[in-house]
Amino acid sequence: MTRQCARPGCRAVATATLAYDYQQRITWLDPLVDEAHPMSYDLCHDHAQAMTVPRGWRLEDRRARRGAMPRSVPPFEDAYAY
Ligand SMILES: [Zn+2]
Numbered sequence: 001m002t003r004q005c006a007r008p009g010c011r012a013v014a015t016a017t018l019a020y021d022y023q024q025r026i027t028w029l030d031p032l033v034d035e036a037h038p039m040s041y042d043l044c045h046d047h048a049q050a051m052t053v054p055r056g057w058r059l060e061d062r063r064a065r066r067g068a069m070p071r072s073v074p075p076f077e078d079a080y081a082y
Contacts, residue, residue, distance in 0.1 A: 003036065005044035014042030016063055018051065025057045 003014045019040040020027040029048055036042065043051065053059045 003032070003042045005047055006041040007043065007047050010044060010047060012044030012046065015045045016043050016048035017041070018043055018048070027051075027053050027057060027059050029059065029061045029063055031063050 004010070005012045005014050014032055017030045017033045017037075017040050018027060019030065019037070029043075029051060032042060033040065048063075051059065
């Protein structure tokens with residue numbers, strides 16, 4: 001199953017999923033998740049690489065280090081429980 005990048009005008013295949021938590025001011029880049037989630041966006045490789053976050057926010061790129069996450073960062077699914 002493939003999905004397209006969520007950026008307007010971009011027809012590239014999505015390779016990453018962007019999720020965010022407003023209260024913690026964190027955004028996460030994960031490998032493309034199996035199912036689309038209303039609070040996340042699928043991005044192609046180029047748009048994922050070009051991703052920037054607003055001042056005061058933190059961007060956690062978790063694509064390259066699955067299984068090596070710091071304990072202070074909640075798992076992807078738990079981000080929606082807050
Ligand atoms: Zn794109």
